[in-house]
Amino acid sequence: MTAELGHFALALALGLALLQAVLPLYGAARGRQALMDLARHTALGQFILAAIAFGALTRAYVFSDFSVSAVAQNSHSLKPLLYRLTGVWGNHEGSLLLWILILTLFGAMVAVFGSGLRKTLQVRVLAVQAMIGSGFLAFTLLTSNPFARVWPPPLDGAGLNPLLQDPGLAFHPPLLYFGYVGLSVAFSFAVAALIEGRVDRAWARWVRPWTLAAWAGLTAGIALGSWWAYYELGWGGFWFWDPVENASFMPWLAATALLHSAIAAERRQALRSWTVLLAILAFSLSLLGAFLVRSGVLTSVHAFATDPERGVFILLLLGIATGGAFALYAWRAPALGAGVPFRPVSREGALVLNNLVLVTACATVLLGTLYPLFLDALDAGKVSVGPPYFAATFVPLVAPALVAMAVGPMLAWKRGDLAGALGRLWLAALGAALAAGAALAYGETMAALGLGAAAWIGLGALVEWAERLRLGRAPAGEVWRRARAIPRAAWGGGLAHLGVAVVVAGITASQCFQSELILAMKPGDSARIAGYTIRYDGTARVEGPNYRADRATLSVLRNGAPAAVLAPERRFYPVERQHTTEAAIRTTFLADLYAVIGEDDAQAGRTVRLYHNPLVPWIWIGAIVMALGALVSLSDRRLRLAAPRRRQQPAAS
């Protein structure tokens, strides 16, 4: 019965979304107050209905109601409660419902917190948001009903892919979707601004918090996904340039560009039509990602729920949303007018450079991701694209932006002083030279570039703070007063840049200084890696809640003294008939010791793979710092969602 209730709630939500997509727009055009007010109520209603539907599906999973087809296909009564819960979104139908839940949540938030907005703008944003919602609700109801029943119900479910039964992955989709869907608000703001024909300072100020929230979610979600890949897939790598990873990385790049250009739009009225374009682009790339992951046009190690029939529907959604928005852009954007002029060397100039690099990088990733499709169409044959392509194109592209990153925040608006900025960054330059020199001493040119860049950016962010505080030049009281007066957005921006520095250091060190050892070991055998001695003590059979595992005991010795015990596992899930490897990781936050076991061979012994990955944890620490930066920035008074704002009369057009 609850499944039918959920289905019914979804259908009702579609009805409300359709109303909200049409009537308020008409009301805003004609100045009909009642029709405009409708949008806020329907937005809240949609969220409540979506929450009911999501609750109904969750109940079916928790109580293992196998008469619901999606539950029967993706769950199992022996699965731990946590994975029965996360199983809700571990498949196509449920993940769409999660998408809808978050979409309507954002709609409701615009309705509640957006009361300070110009009424017509708020109403139009909500209408566009409802158009997107209608598309996804119709998609779910017509092609991927999560509440479809099976008769007769199976005795037990088919289980969830064991690779996905993991705490890291449990929270990866909600964070990622929060990011993807959050960008829909920026998209709706862009389309609403094009309908209104005006992009003013207030508009840019309102777009930024939504983008910041979405960006924080995306950053954390991508980091969590790569962390999962690192410890679960057992390859010791953290990023594979897989189509599914790229699908989340492209919106992230576009959203990063949008965050920066929106600053220029807000503060200087510059780059306005460009900001609108980026807002459309960022969400379009989210949609494209959904298409790539779900349609089966590309194959991927993560591919789940691919189905060409559904692909047509998502492509249609993408065509209407993005095609419509770009058409509107071509028609209305020329009238938005050019911004205030600025010199190439200025804060605006630095932001333009940032945007050019990020958008080009994004295009490179897009090209690399869609390459297999292009190849087929071009009859070019016989080329394989993979990590080498991205290493050769993406890395050199981003390198100059890393150098500019420390300088940009030091430049003044409109016309900056490059020599002065570089002069004030002498400490960062010194740090970069020391880091690069140290890496060169190990004979690693790439490491010198990477670590040099990391030191440059990180110290650059610190120098920028010190400059703002007049640290070392003003008395302590003055510094304290300044520290309190600096807007949170400035703290947040610096923190995010600091996070980038940490990530760059982590990636560089783990790529250049990784040690790897693959060998067959018998109980009692020892191996040496990066100054540690690893002794294989044997393997025991252990029983998990829904798996059997071989658990090896590897003693880690440092200078002959025991330092740790690593217990990597090789699990077998009988329901899904699948093996997984569970890496054992000992981290010092400066380096990871990483062990995976393979099969046991009577003669040769057990295959053991050992890795020593320096600075790898920094990749995720840095990502967390970046996301924190966004949250700090989000708490800025100027941007705070519910901050009282002068009420404007509804413009009667």
Add this chain to the structure above:
Amino acid sequence: MRRLLFLLPLAVFAALAAWLYIGLGGDPARIPSPLVGRTAPAFAVDGLATADLEGPALVNIFASWCVPCRAEHPLLTHLAEKEGVAIYGIAYKDKPENANAFLAELGNPYRRVGYDRDGQAGVEWGVTGVPETFVLDAGSVVVFKHTGPLTPDTVRRDLLPALGR
């Protein structure tokens, strides 16, 4: 001129969307692999070479590290056991012991398996992603190629007709 610049995003997107639509196979005039219409490419790896292929048959590119390959495996087993289709497997960029463990775990639907350790055969076959399946006719001419995991639909709609059934 300035107006044209603002039209650019729309134009680029329209081209991309058209391309994706073609890639989706929603278009009857789908552009096939360059291999279609030619005889099977010359290759020789440990366990399998061009001379071993006897059409009509399927050539399936798989790997033990590929999750979609697991997804399509039951279909291959069904084709081999119930429909009597000859299937040749090429384990792409895979160690023989890993490929054998994969087959030991899930069952071996292949008449012969070639171990393409470094992806050399994959280059000859123009592999862009694993899994891929090629259909050879009686004269060992490639008549159809499917990229990605097989689904019951593709088998019924494309593979079996291409095999002449």
